[in-house]
Amino acid sequence: MIMIAYKSLSRKDLAARIARDIPEGWYVNLGIGIPTLVADAIPAGREVILHSENGILGFGPAPAPDAIDPWLINAGKQHVTLNPGGSFFHHADSFAIIRGGHLDLCVLGAFEVAANGDLANWATSAQDSAPAVGGAMDLAVGTPRVWVATEHTTRDGAPKLVERCAYPLTAPGVVNRVYTNLAVIDVRDGHFVVTEMVAGLTRDALQAQTGVELMFEVPEYA
Amino acid sequence: MINKEVRDIADALSGIEDGQVVMVGGFGSVGQPDALIEGLIERGARDLTIVANNAGAGRIGLAKLMEAGRVRKIICSFPRSAGSVVFEELFRAGKLELEIVPQGTLAERIRAAGAGIPGFYTATTVGTLLARGKESRVFDGRTYVLEQALHADVALVEAWRTDRMGNCIYRESGRNFNAVMAMAARTTVVQSCGMVAAGVLDSEAIVTPGIFVDRIVVVPETANARIAEAGAA
Numbered sequence: 328m329i330m331i332a333y334k335s336l337s338r339k340d341l342a343a344r345i346a347r348d349i350p351e352g353w354y355v356n357l358g359i360g361i362p363t364l365v366a367d368a369i370p371a372g373r374e375v376i377l378h379s380e381n382g383i384l385g386f387g388p389a390p391a392p393d394a395i396d397p398w399l400i401n402a403g404k405q406h407v408t409l410n411p412g413g414s415f416f417h418h419a420d421s422f423a424i425i426r427g428g429h430l431d432l433c434v435l436g437a438f439e440v441a442a443n444g445d446l447a448n449w450a451t452s453a454q455d456s457a458p459a460v461g462g463a464m465d466l467a468v469g470t471p472r473v474w475v476a477t478e479h480t481t482r483d484g485a486p487k488l489v490e491r492c493a494y495p496l497t498a499p500g501v502v503n504r505v506y507t508n509l510a511v512i513d514v515r516d517g518h519f520v521v522t523e524m525v526a527g528l529t530r531d532a533l534q535a536q537t538g539v540e541l542m543f544e545v546p547e548y549a
Numbered sequence: 550m551i552n553k554e555v556r557d558i559a560d561a562l563s564g565i566e567d568g569q570v571v572m573v574g575g576f577g578s579v580g581q582p583d584a585l586i587e588g589l590i591e592r593g594a595r596d597l598t599i600v601a602n603n604a605g606a607g608r609i610g611l612a613k614l615m616e617a618g619r620v621r622k623i624i625c626s627f628p629r630s631a632g633s634v635v636f637e638e639l640f641r642a643g644k645l646e647l648e649i650v651p652q653g654t655l656a657e658r659i660r661a662a663g664a665g666i667p668g669f670y671t672a673t674t675v676g677t678l679l680a681r682g683k684e685s686r687v688f689d690g691r692t693y694v695l696e697q698a699l700h701a702d703v704a705l706v707e708a709w710r711t712d713r714m715g716n717c718i719y720r721e722s723g724r725n726f727n728a729v730m731a732m733a734a735r736t737t738v739v740q741s742c743g744m745v746a747a748g749v750l751d752s753e754a755i756v757t758p759g760i761f762v763d764r765i766v767v768v769p770e771t772a773n774a775r776i777a778e779a780g781a782a
Contacts, residue, residue, distance in 0.1 A: 417728035422653030465653030
């Protein structure tokens with residue numbers, strides 16, 4: 328077997344890859360972690376309206392250190408800016424936006440994603456009696472498109488894309504697409520379908536790092 | 550003449566007794582009524598049930614209230630965050646009861662209480678551990694769980710500007726849970742960053758009408774402290 332070198336995406340490049348697929352005009356909520364980085368990667372001139380659980384539509388990138396506004400933070404409690412046309416509202420309205428299906432997309436992190444679209448991203452075990460759920464469950468069931476942004480495996484190399492989630496679910500059957508540092512993978516009819524791989528990665532190498540059989544819509548060598 | 554402004558924080562918190570349910574506004578440290586929380590520690594009421602999005606950070610504010618042993622139970626969506634050391638210690642020692650509620654369900658349960666709605670159905674938590682033991686019902690082929698209104702004896706909220714009638718506006722993302730909690734308690738106490746004369750606030754833009762507010766105490770903002778706290782969280 329010939330080993331071919333491939334380079335997995337950095338967190339920043341993964342965020343930029345996701346940002347490329349978000350069309351102008353979409354209303355989008357970004358979860359904590361890699362998804363947050365998407366905010367700074369929206370291509371210049373493309374108007375994407377970002378929503379934050381704590382009552383903001385239209386927030387912008389992080390401020391310069393000398394221009395921090397103490398009253399303006401995102402759901403990750405990081406300081407942000409407000410774009411022209413931005414608006415504020417209270418928490419019940421913020422989740423009416425989410426639960427009412429008004430957003431176009433949310434991008435969330437994951438502990439595990441299953442081939443049937445199940446998402447686990449809030450509790451590390453059923454015995455974890457004090458997990459932090461935040462807004463993840465509302466976002467997962469209320470948003471018409473749920474994309475996951477995650478490393479393809481855990482730090483220990485265990486697959487995060489699996490047949491069935493072992494971690495407690497955030498919501499069943501909600502994920503439409505997974506962006507990892509190795510590939511872009513659609514969830515279709517109970518299967519993971521690979522639509523893009525990083526250059527140099529083979530199908531076998533990707534399959535070896537995945538906990539469930541993949542289907543491929545990409546050539547052997549991308 | 551109506552005037553809901555009270556002299557000091559002790560007056561603002563009078564009547565808060567052991568065992569009451571206290572809502573605390575804010576998201577992280579933004580919009581959190583820190584001076585009222587400090588006052589609550591001084592007041593000494595125990596066995597409180599606290600409703601808030603977070604369980605505090607560091608050893609100030611909510612964390613300090615918990616560390617002082619005043620809190621029996623916390624109802625929140627996100628107890629664990631960087632620096633939530635007091636929560637971790639007390640919870641692990643079995644000294645704190647916890648009810649985890651998804652953030653949107655928490656907001657809507659509070660809103661429902663204020664709006665006189667005893668319960669509502671939501672798809673949030675369906676198919677998860679948090680739906681255990683909850684009634685469910687199918688509408689148009691989709692399953693929803695029944696959630697109940699969350700009432701409080703007292704709501705502690707922070708507003709940006711208020712007038713003597715109790716009308717409030719908030720500042721930027723400081724609105725968060727404050728405007729909803731102001732509706733949901735028997736007594737709503739506002740920590741205001743500043744009073745203005747009646748008629749100064751734009752009537753079209755008032756977020757919390759004075760009918761929801763019982764007492765106001767003025768505590769000018771300390772912007773620098775807030776930046777430091779948010780940075781640490």
